């Protein structure tokens with residue numbers, strides 16, 4: 001992006017579909033934001049590259065289906081984040097249950113996800129600007145780089 005140019009959020013061309021499928025995980029910087037593009041089970045996802053918890057590198061995380069939802073598991077402290085929504089899930093017992101059984105709960109949207117579209121074999125990402133401030137925003141940009149170094 002040129003200096004003095006206003007960020008629009010895109011959509012930005014991020015690569016050829018075939019190349020992104022072969023790579024499975026691709027890292028891009030768009031408008032000073034580091035994004036992870038994932039191709040998994042035939043679907044593209046895009047989300048902020050650094051985990052909302054302490055800036056862990058999600059590109060190295062395993063992907064698992066948990067409670068019927070595809071999640072990336074942050075390699076740093078194993079937080080589980082849904083690929084499609086950026087929602088953080090955790091499993092716990094409710095101590096009020098007479099016979100506690102571990103269940104899945106949500107901490108809400110924590111990781112910013114972005115919109116991926118494909119046109120004639122080319123893939124584009126439109127950055128999300130919605131939902132106000134999300135916790136993964138903290139680790140983006142120049143200030144985020146310093147925070148990641150401290151974490």
Ligand code: FES
Pocket residue numbers: 051052053054055056074075076077078079
């Ligand atoms: Fe991702 Fe802590 S940094 S779980």
